[in-house]
Amino acid sequence: MKKIFKIFAILLVLVLVYLRIEIYPQLDLISGFSAKSVTSGHFLDNRSLETIQQGDNDIDKIDWATNEINDKERFVTSKVYGFKERKAIYREGLGATLINDDFDVSKPYNVPKRTKINTNLPFPYGNLEPKDTVFSNIDYAKLNAVVANAFDKKGQKEKRTRSVIVIYKDKIIAEKYTDGFNKNSKILGWSMTKSLTATYFGILQKQGKFDIMKPAPIAEWATDERSKITTNDLLHMNSGLEWEENYSKICDATKMLFIEEDMTKSQINKPLVGKPNNTWNYSSGTTNLLSGILRKQFKTHQEYLDFWYSSLFDKIGMNSAIVETDMAGNFVGSSYGWATTRDWAKFGLLYLHKGNWNGEQIFDESWAKYVATPTNSSNGQYGGQFWLNAGGRFPNAPKDMYYASGYQGQMVAIFPSHDLVIVRMGLKEDPEFDFNGLLSGVVGSLKKQ
DSSP states (O other), rough: HHHHHHHHHHHHHHHHIIIIIIIIHHHHHHHHHHHHHHHHHHHHHHOOOHHHHTTTTTSTTTTGEEEEEETTEEEEEEEEEHHHHHHHEEEEEEEEEEEETTTTTTTTOOOOOOOOOSOOHHHHTTTTTOOOOTTTOHHHHHHHHHHHHSSOOOTTOOEEEEEEEEEEETEEEEEEEEEEOTTTTTTEEETHHHHHHHHHHHHHHHTTTOOOSSSSOOOOGGGSGGGGHHHHHHHTTTTOOOOOTTTTOOHHHHHHHHHHHHHGGGGTTTOSSSTTTTTTOOOOOHHHHHHHHHHTTTSSSHHHHHHHHIIITTTTTTOOOOEETTTOOOOOOTTOOOHHHHHHHHHHHHHHHTTETEEEESSHHHHHHHSSSSSTTTSSBBBBSEESSSTTTTTTOOOOOEEEETTTTTEEEEEGGGGGEEEEEESSTTTSSHHHHHOOOOOHOOOOO
16 A cells, blocks of 8 residues: 555656646746737627637647636736736737736827728728629639538538638639628738738838848847848848747747747847858747837837838728737737738738739839748748748649748738639648648639630
8 A cells, every 4th residue: 555655646746747847837828828819809809708718719728728808997817727827908909918017007008090091992992892793714613612611510620710712803702701700800810910011121112211131220230140131031031040939838939929028029139040041940039020120110109000000901901900019019020910801811912913002002013022932941932921832832722822821720822823812711720721622622613714
């Protein structure tokens, strides 16, 4: 009996040591993710706590958290089995922000000025419903079957698609939503936000206000070998800087998103571990660094906030779009962009038309080519904050396709050779969700003319 008790005691000690070393340090991130997710989903898209917990937060370990919504004061608190309480607040115009105990919630803050341009034009260039258009070269039976196949059948929870929209020659030819979602539902794009962030450099470049080929304007790099890193390198994720992006554990990316006050600084102090323009490494820290560089282009914080909306979102009618900010007031350009499925599609159409929006050139045509050109050492996978199919990741989809991509399978896919944009929003990504089948199936429904 004593032997059994001794073995049990040893096992208990080992379990407790494991929990202390491996699990306890993660609790801050778990409750932080949960608080931020619930705050955004509830206050931006009016989702119930139950819907968020069964959908957005139905992730390994995140589902350990318990959450409490304060509708009156617009904040959420989350804990993991009573430990590590975290709080996220909602502010109109800025979205949800995960805060720490030092954050002064009573301090005044700036919000972006929004302008909604009302027109009598149908989607995508106006606010009216799209006109029904029938194209003779589309096999609609095949198209609708492909789109329907992207969704779970009743009772299933495998593909977890929330929405799909297909736009051909500026016309919606297919649009479908799962239960609980519709054309007005705002959905988090996660890393599709990176493609938004890059676009602002294209806009500034067209305005003659920024040269991406010059050394990145980071004072901390001025006197060492990092001074050779250009903004072009950052846009290509090819700076050579150290960074770990692994959401299954505590890493640079998770600490940045769920701990840091100023996310634009997370990669500034990282050393070089490779050679600029020759060492590709995907990094959300890089994109938030780019957001910080954008902020420095304006005299005031208000101008920085306004620019993201006046130069892009409100310019092309992405009126639902919002990018949330960190505690320091920076747009979290790596991850926190929200919009309806139709508005995400408008972003894709802007690139399909090489920066031209109903006659107005938002960025130069060359910018669309720039973001869709493979960068060194990415094996044809990556361009300028956009992913590419040049390397054949989706073997049955056109090689000229390029796309904004986000965690859990968010995608805005642009097909220049087919005058086509496909948007899919959901909770499962490749390979659990068959993107190759969706993309190639839609393209295959278009008959050659």
